[in-house]
Amino acid sequence: MQQQVADVAIDGAGLGVMTPEEAAKRKKRIWALGLLGFFAIISVGSFAFNEYYIYLSVYLWFGMIYGMCLQYGRFCFSSAFRDLFAIKVPRMLVGIVIATLLFGVVSAPITAIGLSTFHAAPVSSHAIIAGVFFGIGMVIAGGCASSSLYKTGEGNMNALIVILSISVTQALFADVGGWANNFVPEAWHMSAAERGLPASINVTDGWVDQYLAGYVWNQPALTYAGVLGMSNTSAAGAFVGNLLVGIVLPASVLLAVVYVIYWRKGYRRKSQKAGKDVSGLKGELVGYWSMIIANKRTAIAGLILGIAAALHMLVIQGLRVKFGFKNAGTLLDRIGWDYGLSVQGTVFDPGYWYVTTQEAQWVGWTLQKMGMNMQDNIYFGFVNGIPNPAINPADWMSFALIGGAAIIALYHNEFKFKKPTWETAMWSVIGGALMGIGARLGLGCNVGAFFVRVANGDCSGWLFGLGMAGGAYMGVKFFNWWTERKLAKEAASCGL
Amino acid sequence: MKSDLWVVFAVTAAFLGFQMGYALPPMQEVGLSAFGHGDTAVEETVESDAAMEQYEELNKLME
Numbered sequence: 001m002q003q004q005v006a007d008v009a010i011d012g013a014g015l016g017v018m019t020p021e022e023a024a025k026r027k028k029r030i031w032a033l034g035l036l037g038f039f040a041i042i043s044v045g046s047f048a049f050n051e052y053y054i055y056l057s058v059y060l061w062f063g064m065i066y067g068m069c070l071q072y073g074r075f076c077f078s079s080a081f082r083d084l085f086a087i088k089v090p091r092m093l094v095g096i097v098i099a100t101l102l103f104g105v106v107s108a109p110i111t112a113i114g115l116s117t118f119h120a121a122p123v124s125s126h127a128i129i130a131g132v133f134f135g136i137g138m139v140i141a142g143g144c145a146s147s148s149l150y151k152t153g154e155g156n157m158n159a160l161i162v163i164l165s166i167s168v169t170q171a172l173f174a175d176v177g178g179w180a181n182n183f184v185p186e187a188w189h190m191s192a193a194e195r196g197l198p199a200s201i202n203v204t205d206g207w208v209d210q211y212l213a214g215y216v217w218n219q220p221a222l223t224y225a226g227v228l229g230m231s232n233t234s235a236a237g238a239f240v241g242n243l244l245v246g247i248v249l250p251a252s253v254l255l256a257v258v259y260v261i262y263w264r265k266g267y268r269r270k271s272q273k274a275g276k277d278v279s280g281l282k283g284e285l286v287g288y289w290s291m292i293i294a295n296k297r298t299a300i301a302g303l304i305l306g307i308a309a310a311l312h313m314l315v316i317q318g319l320r321v322k323f324g325f326k327n328a329g330t331l332l333d334r335i336g337w338d339y340g341l342s343v344q345g346t347v348f349d350p351g352y353w354y355v356t357t358q359e360a361q362w363v364g365w366t367l368q369k370m371g372m373n374m375q376d377n378i379y380f381g382f383v384n385g386i387p388n389p390a391i392n393p394a395d396w397m398s399f400a401l402i403g404g405a406a407i408i409a410l411y412h413n414e415f416k417f418k419k420p421t422w423e424t425a426m427w428s429v430i431g432g433a434l435m436g437i438g439a440r441l442g443l444g445c446n447v448g449a450f451f452v453r454v455a456n457g458d459c460s461g462w463l464f465g466l467g468m469a470g471g472a473y474m475g476v477k478f479f480n481w482w483t484e485r486k487l488a489k490e491a492a493s494c495g496l
Numbered sequence: 497m498k499s500d501l502w503v504v505f506a507v508t509a510a511f512l513g514f515q516m517g518y519a520l521p522p523m524q525e526v527g528l529s530a531f532g533h534g535d536t537a538v539e540e541t542v543e544s545d546a547a548m549e550q551y552e553e554l555n556k557l558m559e
Contacts (some may be wrong), residue, residue: 033504061511065512
């Protein structure tokens with residue numbers, strides 16, 4: 001009787017009796033609105049305390065939109081490649097390519113105006129190698145850097161382990177020296193030493209330091225507009241160089257390859273069964289289009305992501321102009337938070353969507369607080385700093401991203417705590433570690449080194465993507481081998 | 497059942513709208529109407545010193 005009473009909750013509006021399922025949904029909606037209220041209070045309260053905090057709030061609200069879009073679109077690079085290579089289903093990959101293309105369309109005018117905060121990255125084979133590490137890692141972990149954030153918002157604790165693993169690995173990898181110096185080529189060592197970096201960085205002690213200062217920084221940072229001799233901040237450069245040549249053409253070719261290998265056969269079989277004419281060029285184009293629109297949800301999420309990311313750059317640039325600084329380190333210093341700034345007084349302040357560096361930063365900050373010197377390297381000490389996570393702009397973005405994903409998951413009844421098993425936790429740690437190494441080698445993850453770069457006409461973006469695809473293929477093959485081996489062992493133990 | 501999801505969108509839009517309104521005037525002043533010259537205008541407006549210039553150069557290579 002008591003249970004029956006407990007199961008029947010009275011609607012607050014007095015409109016009727018709710019079933020236990022409805023009561024559970026209502027509870028989730030209240031949690032979602034609570035999260036929203038929390039972010040609103042943080043924003044209003046911090047702004048009331050000091051006007052400068054609006055800069056951090058911009059990261060927060062755009063982070064929340066990113067989280068909502070990622071959760072809605074199930075935006076996962078790991079699923080995309082795993083589905084393609086393991087079961088030959090290209091829907092998610094196509095959705096992601098379309099989303100990247102749409103982001104490019106939105107970014108082009110911002111670049112042309114000259115208000116983009118994006119900077120091209122160095123281009124060389126290191127982007128491919130980094131992508132391979134990252135690709136293997138994301139398949140093994142069961143989620144990429146961005147999807148692990150939104151899955152954490154859905155209550156998936158494996159995804160949280162992946163984030164922790166990425167964060168810790170990056171922080172340690174960026175700082176590793178001593179024995180690791182033995183693996184630094186002499187040319188990198190000499191080149192890094194000649195950079196004239198501050199003594200506190202100790203650039204000749206640290207594998208990543210010498211990799212960056214001795215190799216990566218010597219590579220050209222190129223956009224497609226630049227390669228074609230156009231200015232980025234011109235209509236021709238932004239729309240023809242970066243968008244058409246850098247995104248539309250390669251994306252179209254990639255989608256055509258995917259269509260021929262993974263989509264065409266199934267489409268033609270289904271269409272012929274339905275009595276449709278699929279002959280000639282028209283038939284092929286209709287088939288190609290059917291593949292493009294197969295994953296509307298991811299494409300819609302990608303369009304909103306693109307618009308949000310472009311607006312994010314615009315608003316950040318506007319606030320930088322309004323407050324008169326180029327980097328949030330100056331802002332933090334002005335409001336009295338000078339702990340953890342880099343030797344140049346800067347912190348990580350990308351001005352657009354980014355995932356991995358802020359994850360490394362909070363671990364760097366924690367280790368520094370525990371007595372380790374985490375600022376004697378380029379990554380933290382010279383460029384990004386290790387500010388308190390509570391006032392780190394990019395950390396506000398990541399926390400809000402998880403919150404935004406949680407809000408949408410709660411509303412769609414997709415929020416559920418999923419406990420890891422020992423085996424899945426192990427794969428999460430290993431995969432996260434590989435992604436962390438890949439992210440630092442490639443100076444970004446599937447978002448920072450691929451999605452954002454490709455969409456902004458950076459020549460290194462597709463190279464990272466190529467490596468990521470290769471790595472994902474290896475990861476899928478490895479998992480197939482592992483699963484078959486495990487099943488064979490289990491069958492043998494059962495005497496089958 | 498899901499009708500109050502619009503509350504989430506409305507609150508998010510309100511905050512973003514406020515932030516955009518906050519950032520729009522300085523943006524207009526420095527470059528929104530100066531097609532192709534926004535970056536130059538931004539450079540001229542923001543505080544800059546030698547260390548920040550060096551950071552900008554390195555940041556271009558790090559991101």
